[in-house]
Amino acid sequence: MTLLQSVKNAVRQRSIHVCYVDTGSCNGCDIEVLACLSPRYDLEQYGIYVHNNPREADVLLVIGGVTPQWEDKLKMIWDKMPEPKVAVAIGNCPISGCVYNRPDSLTRPPAKSYIPIAAEVPGCPPRPTEIIQAILSVAPLIFKDWEIRK
Amino acid sequence: MASVEWIKTFFFAKTAPLITPSHFRGFPHLTGKECTHCFQCMMICPAPGAIEVIRTEKPGEWKPVIHLGHCIRCGLCVEICPELVLDSGRVHTKNAQDGTYMQFQFHITVNPVTCMGCGICSVACPVNKEIDPQLAAKGTSTSDEVIMRVYKGINTVFHEEKCTGCKTCEEQCPNRSVMVARVLEPLQITEEP
Ligand code: SF4
Ligand code: SF4
Ligand code: SF4
Ligand code: SF4
Numbered sequence: 001m002t003l004l005q006s007v008k009n010a011v012r013q014r015s016i017h018v019c020y021v022d023t024g025s026c027n028g029c030d031i032e033v034l035a036c037l038s039p040r041y042d043l044e045q046y047g048i049y050v051h052n053n054p055r056e057a058d059v060l061l062v063i064g065g066v067t068p069q070w071e072d073k074l075k076m077i078w079d080k081m082p083e084p085k086v087a088v089a090i091g092n093c094p095i096s097g098c099v100y101n102r103p104d105s106l107t108r109p110p111a112k113s114y115i116p117i118a119a120e121v122p123g124c125p126p127r128p129t130e131i132i133q134a135i136l137s138v139a140p141l142i143f144k145d146w147e148i149r150k
Numbered sequence: 151m152a153s154v155e156w157i158k159t160f161f162f163a164k165t166a167p168l169i170t171p172s173h174f175r176g177f178p179h180l181t182g183k184e185c186t187h188c189f190q191c192m193m194i195c196p197a198p199g200a201i202e203v204i205r206t207e208k209p210g211e212w213k214p215v216i217h218l219g220h221c222i223r224c225g226l227c228v229e230i231c232p233e234l235v236l237d238s239g240r241v242h243t244k245n246a247q248d249g250t251y252m253q254f255q256f257h258i259t260v261n262p263v264t265c266m267g268c269g270i271c272s273v274a275c276p277v278n279k280e281i282d283p284q285l286a287a288k289g290t291s292t293s294d295e296v297i298m299r300v301y302k303g304i305n306t307v308f309h310e311e312k313c314t315g316c317k318t319c320e321e322q323c324p325n326r327s328v329m330v331a332r333v334l335e336p337l338q339i340t341e342e343p
Contacts, residue, residue, distance in 0.1 A: 014161070041168065092197070095219035101198050122177075124197070124222030129168045136167070 005147060012058075012143040014047035016135065019057035020090075021077055024107065025064030028125040029091040033061060036128045048135055054080040059139055061131075062117065065093035065100050065107035071114065078115040084146040087111075088134055089120040098124055118142060175225050175239035178216050185235045187212040191227035193315055194254055194332070201227055226252065226334075249339035256313040257331045258298060260305045265327040269300040271319035277312055298328075 022030055036043040037050060051057060054077045066074060078087065092098035094111035101107060111117055119138040121130050170176070178201075187203050191214050195201045200220035206213055214227065214236060228236045229245065229252045245251060272278055273289050278296045285291035291299045298307040298319075305328060319328050 042165070045165065092219055092222065096199065096217075098220065098222065099197050120219060122218040122221070127170060127174075129170055132167050 005145060008147070009144050012146075013140055016046075016048045016059055016139050016143075017057050018048055018050045018059045018061060018135065019052050019054050019077075019081070020050070020061035020063060021054075021074070023062060023064035023070040023074055023094070023111065024067035025091065025093050029063040029093070032125040032128050033063070033090065033131060036131055038128075041128045041132060043132060046132065046136060048132075054078075055082070057081050058085060058143065059135055060085065060087040060115075061090050061135075062087055062094045062111045062115070063090045065097045065109045066111055066114065067106050068108060071108055074111065074114045084143050086118045086138060086142040087115050088138060089117045090131060090134075091126055092122055092124045095120050095122060173240045175223050175241065177218060177221055177223055178214075178225070178228050178236040178238040180213060181234060181237045183233050183235050185212045185214060186233055188232065190230050190232065191236065194226045194230045194252075194334070196224060196226065197222045230254070251337055251339070253335045253337055254332055255311060255335075256315040257333050258307045258310050258313060258319075259329045259331070260298075260307065261325075261327040261329075262304060264325045265305050266325060267300045267303045267305060268324070269305070270322050270324065271305060271328045272296065272299045274318050274322040276316060276318060277314055281312070 020030070020033055033050075035041060043050070048059075054060065058081075060078060060081060062074070064070075078085075089095055089111050093100065093107070094109060094117070097105075097107045097109035101109060119134050121134045123130060126134075185203065189203055191201055192203055197220050199217055200222070201214055201216055203212055203214045205211070223238070225238050225241050228238045228241045234242060269289070272291070273285065275297055278291070278298070279286035281296050282291045282293040285293070285296065285299070293299075294308055297309050297312050298305055300306070313330065315330060315332055317330050320326075320330055
C-alpha cells in the first residue's frame, strides 16, 4: 500500500459526508436522522458530517418508500455523487414500503431496485444509535483501499 | 505526554455509541413457550408482511417469525398472544403490573350508496358458510344468525362479533362497498370496590 493510500484511508475514516434524501416517508426517520446530530448522539464526533448536497457526499441515506415522483429522481441524485459512494436504506420504507405497502398506495419500494443499497437499517423508525452504527460499520468497508480495489 | 493525550482525544471518538437499554421495545423475540397457532398475532399486526406463523420441522410445532424491514416494533403481537410466545422490552412485566391487556374485534361497514345487493360478499364469507349450510349450498339465506346477508336489497350486517377479519368479503365485492376494520381495545382489570 502506498503512503498516499494509507493517508487517504485514515482521512476517509474520519471524514464521512452524508446526504439524506426523503423519498416519501412519514418524517419519522428524518427526525431520527436529525436526532443523530443532537448532543446526545453527537454524530460529528465520529467524523460524520451532514451536508445534504449529493455532489460532496460519500454516504446517501435513503428514507421513505419511493413515491412515483422519485422513481427516476433517486437515480439522478445517486449519479451526482462522486465515487467512492455508498447508499444506506434507513427504516422499513425503503426496504419494504412498511405500512404504506398496500394495494393502490403511491409507494414503489424497494429502493434497491433503483440504486445499489449497501446496508439496510430496519425499524419504524430505527433508533439514532442504530443509524450511527450502520454508517460507521458500512462506510469503512466501502472506502478502505478504494483506489486499489477499483 | 499530555500533548499525546490531547491529540488522541482530539482525533478519536470521545464516547462509544450509546447502547440501547434493555427495557426499550425491540423486535419481538421468542420466549420458548408453545405456540398454539391461533394466528392472533398475525391478525393484529398493522404492518404488511411483518409476522408469519409457520410450521417448524418438528411435527405439530408452530412458531411466529418476525420479518425485519417490515416489523415496526409496535409490540401488539406480544400483547395479544394468549400463550406469551413472544416478548419485547418490558411489555409483559408492565402488563402484569398494571393489569392491562388487549382485545380486538372487527367492524363491518357497508356503503349504502354503492352496494347493489348482489350478495357476493355474504356468500364468499367462510364464517357465513359454516353458520348457514343453506347459504353454502344454494347461495341464499334466510337465517338471522349469519354475519351479514342481503336484506331488502342491500347487504345488512347482523352479527358483527362473529367476523374473524379474513377480509374475503372485501376482496370479493365488485364495488368495494364492504369494509372490514379492526377495532383494538386496550383494557385494564379494575378491582370491584
Ligand atoms: S404466537 Fe401466540 S398469538 Fe401467534 S399464533 Fe402462536 S399462540 Fe397464537
Ligand atoms: S411488533 Fe407490531 S409490527 Fe412487529 S410483528 Fe408484532 S404486531 Fe407486527
Ligand atoms: S372479514 Fe371474513 S369473516 Fe368477516 S365478514 Fe368478511 S368474509 Fe366474513
Ligand atoms: S357489499 Fe359488495 S359484494 Fe356485498 S352485496 Fe353489496 S355490492 Fe355485493
